[in-house]
Amino acid sequence: SFVLKDRSVNIQISKEKVVGYLLISNNYYALNSKGNASIVQRTSPEGNLPVFSNFKTSSETKLLAKEMNKLATSLLTGISEIHAAPDSVNPERIKVYMNDGNEIIATLPTFSGKMKYYSQIKAKATGKIKINFEVGAYSTELK
Template sequence: MVKKKFKQKQKEKVAQDPVAALTPWEAYQKQQQRAQKKSKPTIEKKLPRLKKLRRKNLMGRLAFLLTLFGVVLLTALYFVSPLSHVGLISVSADKHSTLAEQKVIDASGIKSSDLVLGVLLHQDKIEKRMHRREPKIKEVTFKVHGLRNVELKLKTYKTMGLLMRHERYYPILENGAIASDSTAQPVNNHSVYRNFKAGKKLQQMIKQYRQLPTTVRNSISEIQFSPTKLNPQRVHLYMNDGNQVYATIKTFAKKMRYYPDIAKEMQKKGTVNLEVGAYSYPF
């Protein structure tokens, strides 16, 4: 009777738990499958997250394309509008500049039909053109105001003297270059240079002249290049006080510094020779 009850309970247990009817290995595999099903999310659960992620990526791409299209459209509108072209051209220069504004603008070659962006991208090319057309220009800075107004800020070479050529006076710049504009009469009390040609000798002379104190420079009326066989660098100076000076280009700045002291000791107007040593004698 007891055995029958035990067998009946086993049958009921098997009927309630099908795993119990399997072999141990089959039961283990069944349990692993159940565990995997519980741990893995279903497609139904994944689907809303995937839709949300795709929507986010789509909106990001759409925003990028709209921004890119907007930039391209605004750029195109800018280039076809008057705002992209040069409006007003102004010139500002240092205090010793003698250049007329229109002459600077002509030297730049910038026109109202030019693009502002083109001017900014070709600053070096424009500056080289200005140096070539107008030697007085030392440095140019470009500035844009109000989107389309271009300002040319100049630094210019100082004038160190006037070169006498064919009865005309041409400015000699501090770098030794000769400006193209000329006058029939000397201006601004600059020293006049005669018998010089553009080149090494004139550049050496200007370099020496620049080293002199302002008071000595202002006392020189005229400088003539008058070489001899013994001294191929000789210069002949006419002073504002009536004296004359002979000197050598190579030692000009060093010796001319003593001219004011020598002139004070002279009892009469005469000649000061600074070629070899330093001495004076009356006319």
């Protein structure tokens, strides 16, 4: 709050939650929960948040941010990297690498909804697994 010649001005600053870092040309840019990337470039990400690679359009990054913002903090910080991995069948396909060594194939718009089953699927595994959330949910052992 500032006071200028008997008048006061209130300024509110809101800080959006950072949901990860976009990797673009070997630089990292914080991505907030609204899908806006920071203009500040870093040489490495900060904190224990995921790194996002190969996302090319602002509509992709906005959807990515929306999905990341829906995740529980434990799931968000459990993700190491997410790569856009479109194919001819699924243009919104992503590949997710978890900090625990597991891998996930998913579709971006349904990712957060299906990730709520991650801990249940992981608990049934005896080793490292690859989970496919594209259609339904199933896992195979990683080799």
